[in-house]
Amino acid sequence: MTSEDHSMLVQFLKVLADESRLRILGILTSRGASVEELAAALSLKPPTISHHLTRLRELGLVRMRPEGTVHVYEFNVEALQRVNLLLKPEKLAQMANVEGDAWERKVLRDFLNGEEVKEIPASRKKRAVILSWLVEKFDVETRYAEADVNAIIKRHHPDAATLRRELIATHLMERENAVYWRTPQKQNL
Amino acid sequence: MTSEDHSMLVQFLKVLADESRLRILGILTSRGASVEELAAALSLKPPTISHHLTRLRELGLVRMRPEGTVHVYEFNVEALQRVNLLLKPEKLAQMANVEGDAWERKVLRDFLNGEEVKEIPASRKKRAVILSWLVEKFDVETRYAEADVNAIIKRHHPDAATLRRELIATHLMERENAVYWRTPQKQNL
DNA sequence: CTTTCAATTCGATGTATATCTATATTTATA
DNA sequence: TATAAATATAGATATACATCGAATTGAAAG
Numbered sequence: 332m333t334s335e336d337h338s339m340l341v342q343f344l345k346v347l348a349d350e351s352r353l354r355i356l357g358i359l360t361s362r363g364a365s366v367e368e369l370a371a372a373l374s375l376k377p378p379t380i381s382h383h384l385t386r387l388r389e390l391g392l393v394r395m396r397p398e399g400t401v402h403v404y405e406f407n408v409e410a411l412q413r414v415n416l417l418l419k420p421e422k423l424a425q426m427a428n429v430e431g432d433a434w435e436r437k438v439l440r441d442f443l444n445g446e447e448v449k450e451i452p453a454s455r456k457k458r459a460v461i462l463s464w465l466v467e468k469f470d471v472e473t474r475y476a477e478a479d480v481n482a483i484i485k486r487h488h489p490d491a492a493t494l495r496r497e498l499i500a501t502h503l504m505e506r507e508n509a510v511y512w513r514t515p516q517k518q519n520l
Numbered sequence: 521m522t523s524e525d526h527s528m529l530v531q532f533l534k535v536l537a538d539e540s541r542l543r544i545l546g547i548l549t550s551r552g553a554s555v556e557e558l559a560a561a562l563s564l565k566p567p568t569i570s571h572h573l574t575r576l577r578e579l580g581l582v583r584m585r586p587e588g589t590v591h592v593y594e595f596n597v598e599a600l601q602r603v604n605l606l607l608k609p610e611k612l613a614q615m616a617n618v619e620g621d622a623w624e625r626k627v628l629r630d631f632l633n634g635e636e637v638k639e640i641p642a643s644r645k646k647r648a649v650i651l652s653w654l655v656e657k658f659d660v661e662t663r664y665a666e667a668d669v670n671a672i673i674k675r676h677h678p679d680a681a682t683l684r685r686e687l688i689a690t691h692l693m694e695r696e697n698a699v700y701w702r703t704p705q706k707q708n709l
Numbered sequence: 710c711t712t713t714c715a716a717t718t719c720g721a722t723g724t725a726t727a728t729c730t731a732t733a734t735t736t737a738t739a
Numbered sequence: 740t741a742t743a744a745a746t747a748t749a750g751a752t753a754t755a756c757a758t759c760g761a762a763t764t765g766a767a768a769g
Contacts, residue, residue, distance in 0.1 A: 341537065344537035345537040351728095353612060357615050365746090366746060368623045371626045375729095378728080379728050381746060382726095400745045401746085411609065419600075420600065421549070423542060423549055425546075426543070427542075453713080538756095540758095554715080555717090567717075567761095568759070571717090571756095571758080572757085589765075643744065643745080
């Protein structure tokens, strides 16, 4: 549904993003006009105008009323209003959220080999993704000794010391005295 | 000024009329993002994303903030609002009205030879243009006998009878008993 | 200072499409 | 019914541009 809005919006914008068609719409705001009139007004050939009007009509931006052998085209203001409604940040956000964590999945694919961390990413952001994956190996309500933490990490990567420090530094885990625990999750909105 | 708005609007729409760029903006509504993140999210290569961001940035639709070696891009909502303001019927009308009667001038060029009507257009609309030109040859406040009307018309075309009848039929002139006069102009809005 | 990593720039390629001429279709008129 | 006029369609051409791989730039880290 939102992705329908999305491609709908793209199509509208593609049709509107043309100098000739905007000028046509501009003329049609004040009066209906025939193909020949528009051709003269824009200094373009009738087939070109016909082409533009077809594209505008496919999206309902103009309507056609035959009058004898002449076709009078009129502007449909409603359709333009619908475009304006879609062209807002909130709507764009909705449309984009069809997916969002493709990047995280890619990082996991790149740096994991099954349950093994192939390499600790140098980039902070990528490291954060791996650490988020790693912290899932710990229970939320359990309290661990440092040796337990190291043991669990070592199932996935030899450098337990570095990773343990990173988990604390990124606040994914917390420590008091010699006791470690996983930081309770905060809810997503 | 209005034509600057015009080409401005076309450029904005051309930049917005792209699926990838709309998705980028959609993502950036909720959070700033790096080129790599966007590339992963859209399943496109970084150079492609860079290209899109450049185009968006040229129009001020996004802003860039370097953060270490990573470039964080953010959405500039204001710029989008400006597009919405331009994408209204009134604005389109303003932009189009740089000229408007090119068609009428073309018809006159085609069917007149100086003060002589070369041929009476068969098309109703074109005939109307020629008749509007012809009726200007009459004073507004004068009352004419049929012979006078014919004489004036014959300065421009031999078939005075037909043209006289057309002037009446199109209500450009009126007749009562044997007296003719030019219909008073109604004002334009 | 060298290496590394993210971003950008460059060059190439394929696709989309605005515009034109020529032809066909449809409606009105003689 | 045949001709003329206004649109529409078909086919051709040229331009714009989205996308990619390769090379370059610029910043951070060892």
